[in-house]
Amino acid sequence: xxxxxxxxxxxxxxxxxxxxxxxxxxxxxxxxxxxxxxxxxxxxxxxxxxxxxxxxxxxxxxxxxxxxxxxxxxxxxxxxxxxxxxxxxxxxxxxxxxxxxxxxxxxxxxxxxxxxxxxxxxxxxxxxxxxxxxxxxxxxxxxxxxxxxxxxxxxxxxxxxxxxxxxxxxxxxxxxxxxxxxxxxxxxxxxxxxxxxxxxxxxxxxxxxxxxxxxxxxxxxxxxxxxxxxxxxxxxxxxxxxxxxxxxxxxxxxxxxxxxxxxxxxxxxxxxxxxxxxxxxxxxxxxxxxxxxxxxxxxxxxxxxxxxxxxxxxxxxxxxxxxxxxxxxxxxxxxxxxxxxxxxxxxxxxxxxxxxxxxxxxxxxxxxxxxxxxxxxxxxxxxxxxxxxxxxxxxxxxxxxxxxxxxxxxxxxxxxxxxxxxxxxxxxxxxxxxxxxxxxxxxxxxxxxxxxxxxxxxxxxxxxxxxxxxxxxxxxxxxxxxxxxxxxxxxxxx
Ligand code: ZN
Numbered sequence: 001x002x003x004x005x006x007x008x009x010x011x012x013x014x015x016x017x018x019x020x021x022x023x024x025x026x027x028x029x030x031x032x033x034x035x036x037x038x039x040x041x042x043x044x045x046x047x048x049x050x051x052x053x054x055x056x057x058x059x060x061x062x063x064x065x066x067x068x069x070x071x072x073x074x075x076x077x078x079x080x081x082x083x084x085x086x087x088x089x090x091x092x093x094x095x096x097x098x099x100x101x102x103x104x105x106x107x108x109x110x111x112x113x114x115x116x117x118x119x120x121x122x123x124x125x126x127x128x129x130x131x132x133x134x135x136x137x138x139x140x141x142x143x144x145x146x147x148x149x150x151x152x153x154x155x156x157x158x159x160x161x162x163x164x165x166x167x168x169x170x171x172x173x174x175x176x177x178x179x180x181x182x183x184x185x186x187x188x189x190x191x192x193x194x195x196x197x198x199x200x201x202x203x204x205x206x207x208x209x210x211x212x213x214x215x216x217x218x219x220x221x222x223x224x225x226x227x228x229x230x231x232x233x234x235x236x237x238x239x240x241x242x243x244x245x246x247x248x249x250x251x252x253x254x255x256x257x258x259x260x261x262x263x264x265x266x267x268x269x270x271x272x273x274x275x276x277x278x279x280x281x282x283x284x285x286x287x288x289x290x291x292x293x294x295x296x297x298x299x300x301x302x303x304x305x306x307x308x309x310x311x312x313x314x315x316x317x318x319x320x321x322x323x324x325x326x327x328x329x330x331x332x333x334x335x336x337x338x339x340x341x342x343x344x345x346x347x348x349x350x351x352x353x354x355x356x357x358x359x360x361x362x363x364x365x366x367x368x369x370x371x372x373x374x375x376x377x378x379x380x381x382x383x384x385x386x387x388x389x390x391x392x393x394x395x396x397x398x399x400x401x402x403x404x405x406x407x408x409x410x411x412x413x414x415x416x417x418x419x420x421x422x423x424x425x426x427x428x429x430x431x432x433x434x435x436x437x438x439x440x441x442x443x444x445x446x447x448x449x450x451x452x453x454x455x456x457x458x459x460x461x462x463x464x465x466x467x468x469x470x471x472x473x474x475x476x477x478x479x480x481x482x483x484x485x486x487x488x489x490x491x492x493x494x
Pocket of ligand 1: 030031032226251
């Protein structure tokens, strides 16, 4: 922790020195998925982004408590507290219990995350398991005079809150502008101001997910779960809160208001938001038909995909852009990511087999330092990756005998590649494994061919024996006959 980490804080709109409340401990809360469908590319970006944050904080020596929730109740179809609960709707269509839907898609989400090599959070709380905490928080806000009840629903009084606080300080929106776009729909009519949001909603007779509360049977508003669960597991004040930029408003703006109303202070010290992924320059959306799930990427089954892509390619594609930049998906971009990742992993493999020279032509001892400098600057993964690519050129030149690397440099490069590629960027060497398999097949085939050739030689069938040798030579394989039998090696001077 001797190094200074700078994090861009969405709230202050500038990079700030990371100074945790109680080092070496630090808390990280990230908004997880609403589990009513398979995870798509838009879910992969926050997952990979905050996996990098989590891994790097740990690498720096922090003891990180990473909380990533699962939303299983209260997320309605519209952010304006309108429409059906997303999970209840899916359950109705599929004729399942809502919790069956939740279990099914949570399991699949976890499988997808494992494939992306995203580490599991320390705690993964579900909204439905924290109804009491949410009622308590709603009550605290109510008691502070910043919420009101209408027909068994409780709404946050944004206008009143804004008299003493600043609602909109995260998103930069003004509540005067929030009038526009609001509609007098179900529930909307109960609100005193269009910017008000539900802390608790009365359950209609057909609503399945319902709990008793001081205001009658109902269910919590979507924004309340993250405030209640982060307070429970990380404290009323904690270090980092992350999520996608699409959650900045209203979700995170509401979280700020709730914490201030209930606990009298901002809960979060550093707000981090990853930018969005576009698909061929277009926003992703169900109606646009370009919602590609991770499973479709891994199998290549979506019509927009030329082929299947390895999860590590998706992960590397995300890490190749800085998390605050937009990232545009295309088949070409993924092809390029795959090529780049292979180059890195092959160089890492090459390192293991290079024999050291007596001396080095140039000094490579600062590579780790350069990579750290990039990551300490608001997790700038593309710059760190660019430094690794510089090293790849040196490694490949050493392989071709065009430059020299001594023992110390080789060892250092190996360590840096392991630390950054494997530990911090979480890129497992699936490709290298695939190549190992290919190598095993080649070795098996060569054993067979050399056996056949040995048999031919024993039978004094020199024609077949020579033919096998010559044909192998055409594909750059040289057979050597020795006392211990025949052996083979690759040769480039065929
Ligand atoms: Zn959240």
